[in-house]
Amino acid sequence: MHLLKDLIDLILPPVCYICKRRLKSEENIICNDCYSRIRLLSPPYCERCGRPLPTPDIKVCNTCIIERHPCSYIRGISPYDGIAEHLIILLKYNGKIGTAKILGRLMIQAILKEEIYRNCNVILPVPLHTTRTRERGYNQAELLGKELSVELNIPLVSDALIRVRATPSQTKLPSEERATNVKDAFVVNKQRIELIKDKTVLLVDDVLTTGATLNECARTLLKGDVKEVLGIVSVIA
Numbered sequence: 001m002h003l004l005k006d007l008i009d010l011i012l013p014p015v016c017y018i019c020k021r022r023l024k025s026e027e028n029i030i031c032n033d034c035y036s037r038i039r040l041l042s043p044p045y046c047e048r049c050g051r052p053l054p055t056p057d058i059k060v061c062n063t064c065i066i067e068r069h070p071c072s073y074i075r076g077i078s079p080y081d082g083i084a085e086h087l088i089i090l091l092k093y094n095g096k097i098g099t100a101k102i103l104g105r106l107m108i109q110a111i112l113k114e115e116i117y118r119n120c121n122v123i124l125p126v127p128l129h130t131t132r133t134r135e136r137g138y139n140q141a142e143l144l145g146k147e148l149s150v151e152l153n154i155p156l157v158s159d160a161l162i163r164v165r166a167t168p169s170q171t172k173l174p175s176e177e178r179a180t181n182v183k184d185a186f187v188v189n190k191q192r193i194e195l196i197k198d199k200t201v202l203l204v205d206d207v208l209t210t211g212a213t214l215n216e217c218a219r220t221l222l223k224g225d226v227k228e229v230l231g232i233v234s235v236i237a
Helices: 002-011 032-036 062-066 082-093 099-113 115-119 130-136 140-152 175-182 190-196 212-223
Strands: 073-079 122-125 161-163 186-188 200-208 228-236
Touching: 073 082, 073 099, 082 099, 082 140, 082 200, 082 228, 099 140, 099 200, 099 228, 115 228, 122 140, 122 190, 140 200, 161 212, 175 212, 186 190, 186 212, 200 212, 212 228
Parallel strands: 073 228, 122 200, 200 228
Antiparallel strands: 161 186
8 A cells, every 4th residue: 555655656746735836755735834824813812702802901702792602612723814714615615625634633732722622522513414415525524523533532423413404605695694594404313312412512613704503503402401512613704
């Protein structure tokens, strides 16, 4: 197998997904230069949803002050721009599933810095509807969840939450319509309920925009006797 890979690499040397430069032997998926240019989120950000704040004097954003979110804690690793945006587009729309390893690695680093995540017992990806999964061939949130599960040694339960309505893409909707779009779009899989009952769930997704999808998932899970839902995403738009 290694000989075959070496032969393929000799004929078609791997290149960086972003800049297309030939990768060095110690590099994987993207080059070290592109990796170093991923802009990471840093404080100050909202203590609830993780959105950047203009000053450290503010602890919670206006949205979280006004609304009571069922997803009690959310963090993202990067704003939706630059290298991180390219990685998300490659993952979601270009079949480049290897980018999940890069994003997953950064999500793990963020999780390990936050004490609250130590309480998580199980990892759940935000589900796609079966029609979307067939079209894409995979669920990008599940790929990210697998990376987290292996490194954090927390079980991944991919089918505990089911998407029962094929809703239009959130990216095409104005913010005020997104909560309505995903309302009642998810149900708890009764055959998996014992795996999540009374557990603290780490809910994984790729992009946070308004938070409507994560919060609707969290609302559904809490109705299914989950103890608490914490969120982690790759980027915050």
